[in-house]
Amino acid sequence: MIKRRTLLGAAAASPLLSLPAFGQTGDSKVLKYVPASNLTVLDPIFTPAAVSVTHGYCVFDTLYGVDANQVPQPQMAAGHTVSDDGLEWRITLRDGLKFHDGEPVRAQDCAASLARWAQRDPFGQALNAATESFGHADDKTIVIKLTRPFGPLLDAIGKPHSRPAMMMPERLASTDPQTQITEMVGSGPFRFIADEYVSGDRVVYEKFADYVPREGAPEWTSGGKQVHFDRLEWQIIPDDATAIAAIQAGEVDWLGSVLTDLQPILEVHPDVNLHRTDPYGVMHVIRFNHLIPPFDNVEIRRAVMKAVDQVPFLQSVAANEADREQCLALFPCGTPGVEEVGEGIINSLDIEAAKQAVMDAGYNGEPVVILNPTDIASIHPHGLLAADLLEKIGFNVDLVETDWGTVVQRRVSKESVENGGWNLAATNWPAISINNPATNATTRGLGDSGWWGWYKDETMEQLVVDWLGATNDEEAARIYLDVQNRAIDQVPTLPLGLSYRSGAVRADLQGALQGSVDMFWNIRRA
Amino acid sequence: MASYILRRILATIPVVAFVMLFVFSLLYITPGDPAAILAGDQATQAEIEAIRTDLGLDRSFPVRFLEWSTGVLQGDFGTSIFTQLPVSTMIAQRVEPTLSLMVVTMVIAIAIAVPLGVLAAWKHGQFVDRAIMLFAVLGFSVPVFVIGYVLAWTLALKLGWLPVQGYTPFSEGPWPWLRSLLLPAFTLATFYIAIIARITRATMLEILQQDYIRTARGKGVSETSVLFVHALRNASVPIVTVVGIGIALVISGAVVIESVFALPGLGRLIVDSILRRDYPVIQAVILIFSFVYVLINLLIDLSYTVIDPRIRY
Numbered sequence: 001m002i003k004r005r006t007l008l009g010a011a012a013a014s015p016l017l018s019l020p021a022f023g024q025t026g027d028s029k030v031l032k033y034v035p036a037s038n039l040t041v042l043d044p045i046f047t048p049a050a051v052s053v054t055h056g057y058c059v060f061d062t063l064y065g066v067d068a069n070q071v072p073q074p075q076m077a078a079g080h081t082v083s084d085d086g087l088e089w090r091i092t093l094r095d096g097l098k099f100h101d102g103e104p105v106r107a108q109d110c111a112a113s114l115a116r117w118a119q120r121d122p123f124g125q126a127l128n129a130a131t132e133s134f135g136h137a138d139d140k141t142i143v144i145k146l147t148r149p150f151g152p153l154l155d156a157i158g159k160p161h162s163r164p165a166m167m168m169p170e171r172l173a174s175t176d177p178q179t180q181i182t183e184m185v186g187s188g189p190f191r192f193i194a195d196e197y198v199s200g201d202r203v204v205y206e207k208f209a210d211y212v213p214r215e216g217a218p219e220w221t222s223g224g225k226q227v228h229f230d231r232l233e234w235q236i237i238p239d240d241a242t243a244i245a246a247i248q249a250g251e252v253d254w255l256g257s258v259l260t261d262l263q264p265i266l267e268v269h270p271d272v273n274l275h276r277t278d279p280y281g282v283m284h285v286i287r288f289n290h291l292i293p294p295f296d297n298v299e300i301r302r303a304v305m306k307a308v309d310q311v312p313f314l315q316s317v318a319a320n321e322a323d324r325e326q327c328l329a330l331f332p333c334g335t336p337g338v339e340e341v342g343e344g345i346i347n348s349l350d351i352e353a354a355k356q357a358v359m360d361a362g363y364n365g366e367p368v369v370i371l372n373p374t375d376i377a378s379i380h381p382h383g384l385l386a387a388d389l390l391e392k393i394g395f396n397v398d399l400v401e402t403d404w405g406t407v408v409q410r411r412v413s414k415e416s417v418e419n420g421g422w423n424l425a426a427t428n429w430p431a432i433s434i435n436n437p438a439t440n441a442t443t444r445g446l447g448d449s450g451w452w453g454w455y456k457d458e459t460m461e462q463l464v465v466d467w468l469g470a471t472n473d474e475e476a477a478r479i480y481l482d483v484q485n486r487a488i489d490q491v492p493t494l495p496l497g498l499s500y501r502s503g504a505v506r507a508d509l510q511g512a513l514q515g516s517v518d519m520f521w522n523i524r525r526a
Numbered sequence: 527m528a529s530y531i532l533r534r535i536l537a538t539i540p541v542v543a544f545v546m547l548f549v550f551s552l553l554y555i556t557p558g559d560p561a562a563i564l565a566g567d568q569a570t571q572a573e574i575e576a577i578r579t580d581l582g583l584d585r586s587f588p589v590r591f592l593e594w595s596t597g598v599l600q601g602d603f604g605t606s607i608f609t610q611l612p613v614s615t616m617i618a619q620r621v622e623p624t625l626s627l628m629v630v631t632m633v634i635a636i637a638i639a640v641p642l643g644v645l646a647a648w649k650h651g652q653f654v655d656r657a658i659m660l661f662a663v664l665g666f667s668v669p670v671f672v673i674g675y676v677l678a679w680t681l682a683l684k685l686g687w688l689p690v691q692g693y694t695p696f697s698e699g700p701w702p703w704l705r706s707l708l709l710p711a712f713t714l715a716t717f718y719i720a721i722i723a724r725i726t727r728a729t730m731l732e733i734l735q736q737d738y739i740r741t742a743r744g745k746g747v748s749e750t751s752v753l754f755v756h757a758l759r760n761a762s763v764p765i766v767t768v769v770g771i772g773i774a775l776v777i778s779g780a781v782v783i784e785s786v787f788a789l790p791g792l793g794r795l796i797v798d799s800i801l802r803r804d805y806p807v808i809q810a811v812i813l814i815f816s817f818v819y820v821l822i823n824l825l826i827d828l829s830y831t832v833i834d835p836r837i838r839y
Binding site: 038040041042047048049122162176178179180182198199200201202235236237238239241242243245246248249251375402403404405406408409410411412414427429441446448449450451452 | 557558559560562563564565566567568570571572573574576577580606608609610611616619675678679682683686689690691692785786787788790794795798801802803
């Protein structure tokens with residue numbers, strides 16, 4: 001017999017049992033994306049942060065993009081001409097380009113954008129040093145006048161990562177390069193919805209109806225950027241496990257990054273596919289401080305490099321073998337023109353031999369401070385492993401474990417270790433952002449004005465100048481190889497190999513592209 | 527009473543002033559440089575210096591403190607170093623989720639904990655009492671993020687009843703709003719259920735030994751009436767105190783829960799800001815939290831006069 005209480009209980013419970021799966025997108029016109037980190041800086045010229053680049057490619061467009069072989073291809077540009085002496089470049093804009101405020105894109109806008117970019121970006125600074133002016137001949141023609149030939153000009157203005165040269169209206173591009181731009185008006189395939197932006201929670205874009213895509217298939221940052229969603233919503237989910245649960249539940253469509261420990265969960269999930277956007281991966285390095293002992297001594301740096309086995313370093317950040325690769329070079333293996341010139345040098349000594357080499361090089365027992373951020377999962381294990389290795393080969397190690405904010409502050413100190421300085425710090429670079437002599441900060445020899453660690457090498461800098469001025473591919477390739485050999489000989493930085501990050505995409509989405517960062521054109525719901 | 531309230535409100539002024547100076551000083555001496563974080567990994571020292579100058583971080587402590595405190599007194603908390611948004615805008619965007627989480631958490635906690643505590647006291651020494659106290663120990667001991675993951679896995683991922691993460695504003699409807707909060711609020715409430723149930727039980731046990739309770743029972747008053755009218759009302763002062771402290775503590779619990787369930791509240795805002803040394807945001811949020819703490823304490827003290835007419839200020 002059914003009792004009254006049983007009936008009431010069942011009635012009360014029935015709405016709960018019939019609840020739909022809450023939060024599942026269901027809306028085929030909205031793409032929900034979870035970036036790997038919070039978007040705090042909107043200006044993609046101000047910062048090289050990957051998340052700002054991803055945002056930048058939504059809002060802005062570039063004169064040139066690159067294809068899968070990293071060859072520059074016209075994007076906003078219809079084409080270009082170069083004067084016979086190589087000192088004047090004229091770039092013509094495509095027809096019909098508009099900014100999100102309805103204004104047409106003019107050559108004046110692009111010239112101002114290039115001028116600002118060239119003051120912030122290292123590749124741009126190299127171009128700037130060889131440039132007389134960024135100007136225009138008319139509304140459709142940009143004119144770049146050089147003081148000396150600059151072979152990789154299109155590579156520079158078409159670079160796909162770490163401050164790509166993105167075009168803005170002249171009124172924004174005239175902003176001081178040291179000041180962030182917060183008004184987001186570009187000519188890219190998506191329009192930024194400022195009213196819905198909540199830093200740390202949500203970034204919203206709408207498809208830009210007046211965007212004119214190129215003809216042809218998209219490839220990396222070039223080709224036809226056809227958008228198949230009316231709205232793109234970024235949701236910031238700080239906890240990796242929560243993000244994994246959200247994509248399994250169908251609450252989001254795309255995760256920009258999946259923690260290596262959590263990948264097995266998604267590998268077997270029928271409704272989610274892992275997606276590796278950047279095929280070149282991330283290069284892990286340990287930077288020496290070249291200003292103070294003991295790593296101001298090249299023999300000691302060489303001894304350490306000869307003792308390094310990259311395998312444990314890579315295993316500590318990439319669980320799957322397919323997600324890591326040894327790279328015995330200071331330039332990222334797999335990118336055009338890179339050879340493993342460190343073969344037979346890196347990891348060529350066992351512990352005892354390395355210990356002897358360190359002593360022979362003149363190490364006198366001074367403390368070696370390793371800065372290690374405990375809150376960055378892709379760096380922290382490398383500090384621990386470096387400390388272990390250095391102790392084994394006879395160094396007096398002082399491992400400073402602290403948070404990232406403290407590391408970046410202390411890392412710029414040029415003082416002795418007793419006065420707050422440091423000797424070693426691990427970090428990593430998107431391989432695509434250090435794939436040539438001019439952009440690879442880990443090998444540049446600029447000294448005080450260069451990357452922290454302040455490696456000074458005039459020979460290297462002359463090679464960079466020669467490479468930038470190379471007039472043909474053969475000459476450029478030869479100089480590039482010289483640069484790689486010089487780097488492995490002088491050891492400005494310790495190479496630890498490459499790892500590859502995967503994101504995850506719901507199985508009903510097709511057309512996710514490869515590129516330097518996640519891009520939201522071409523993708524569509526099946 | 528009015529003069530008491532006025533005195534208490536006036537007393538908050540030196541407290542808040544001290545908090546302002548303390549927080550500013552603490553951040554000033556804390557290692558970390560927002561200019562270096564903002565400049566990024568590629569930055570040269572010259573670029574970092576230029577940003578530091580642009581942000582005014584190279585100025586002396588008194589100049590910066592004076593400028594900030596003057597702004598605060600005028601209702602201007604400054605601009606975020608990273609987003610370049612006004613801090614007041616960022617805080618306004620985050621208040622609703624945290625406030626909602628706080629309210630729903632405490633409603634769940636009180637609705638469950640007080641009856642449990644009364645029941646445990648009534649069934650003192652019996653199986654029910656021990657079961658409730660076992661639950662209380664667990665709720666007290668298991669970290670909230672563990673409870674959060676287990677509940678999310680069960681109720682959201684496997685059963686699909688509730689969302690895994692995210693917050694739906696109240697403006698989109700009370701039911702979607704409540705559903706987005708149930709998991710995080712219940713997770714956070716487990717701790718408060720445990721502590722409030724224990725306090726309720728302990729206080730009720732003491733009250734139930736009193737002569738007037740025996741008298742009430744002797745007069746034939748129903749057991750429900752004895753427990754909830756005669757005993758519980760007299761046990762209310764310590765319970766309200768714990769609830770009040772609990773409301774204040776929810777703010778700290780929100781830091782973890784908002785991260786686990788991706789709620790865009792003040793807890794997450796302050797964690798993110800601390801990690802990247804966004805000083806204006808940290809200072810403003812801590813200042814607001816301290817003000818809320820003071821206010822809650824005042825309200826608790828005032829509530830005593832309502833619960834117990836013998837208390838007068």
